Amino acid sequence: MQLNTCHALKEWAVAVAALEQAKTIMLLRKGGIHEQGGRFRVACDQVLLYPTYEHQQPGLLKPEYANAVTPVASGWHPETVRIGSWAEITDILPVSDPQVVEALLPFHIWNDKFISDRLKWKSRQPLYILLLRTYSLPQVHHIPYRAEYGGCKSWIDLAQTISLENSQPVLSDAAYAQIVAEVRYKIGHVLQGVSDE
Numbered sequence: 001m002q003l004n005t006c007h008a009l010k011e012w013a014v015a016v017a018a019l020e021q022a023k024t025i026m027l028l029r030k031g032g033i034h035e036q037g038g039r040f041r042v043a044c045d046q047v048l049l050y051p052t053y054e055h056q057q058p059g060l061l062k063p064e065y066a067n068a069v070t071p072v073a074s075g076w077h078p079e080t081v082r083i084g085s086w087a088e089i090t091d092i093l094p095v096s097d098p099q100v101v102e103a104l105l106p107f108h109i110w111n112d113k114f115i116s117d118r119l120k121w122k123s124r125q126p127l128y129i130l131l132l133r134t135y136s137l138p139q140v141h142h143i144p145y146r147a148e149y150g151g152c153k154s155w156i157d158l159a160q161t162i163s164l165e166n167s168q169p170v171l172s173d174a175a176y177a178q179i180v181a182e183v184r185y186k187i188g189h190v191l192q193g194v195s196d197e
Contacts, residue, residue, distance in 0.1 A: 005044075005086070008048040008083070008155070008157070009047040009155060010050045010052050010153065011049060012051070012055070012056045013052060018109050019085065020084060020085045020136065024108050024109055025107070025176065026107045026129060026132070027130040027132060028130075029130060029154065030125060030128070043154075047086060047087060048162055050081060051082060053076065054077065055152075056069045056072075058071070060110055060113055061109055061110060079144070080144055080145060081142070081143050081145055083137070084136065085135060085136050085167075086137065087132035088132065088135075090133050091130070093128070093129040094128055097191065098119055100186075100191065101119065102115070103187070103189070104129065104186060104187070131180055135164070135167035135168060136167060136169075136170060137162070137163075144159075
């Protein structure tokens with residue numbers, strides 16, 4: 001494990017909160033507009049979690065998460081950004097089968113409309129299921145917002161390095177391993193055409 005990093009993954013603030021509260025270990029990505037070649041790539045496997053607000057849409061979230069979103073004006077950003085956690089991306093699972101994505105609905109915060117929209121957008125490209133082992137930093141950092149942090153990109157490098165030492169996992173080893181196993185089991189079941197009924 002790295003002892004410090006400046007690498008960050010941008011994600012909706014409501015999703016970052018769900019990861020930090022151990023309500024999910026899963027993110028779904030297709031790629032930001034400014035990704036290299038327009039495709040999603042994982043830049044590094046240990047990343048600070050950088051919450052974003054501008055593109056959060058309550059209509060794409062399950063009701064219990066939609067209620068946590070306060071819409072903001074286009075171009076709005078906080079003067080300081082809260083960095084309270086980091087994650088190790090343990091699994092990257094490309095998925096193209098809508099049935100597989102549907103089977104994973106209990107494991108993440110988004111609703112059917114989000115899934116449908118993501119599968120249709122750049123339909124020849126898979127949807128990437130990212131599984132993240134999230135850790136709480138020993139202290140929350142409030143870093144100044146910088147213009148280069150903006151834009152539709154998944155990965156950014158912060159102007160400062162943040163120490164990862166003495167971080168605490170939000171889930172135990174056993175709990176995290178169990179959820180990963182359940183996700184892999186669900187994917188395998190659907191791909192093999194096995195029904196849970």
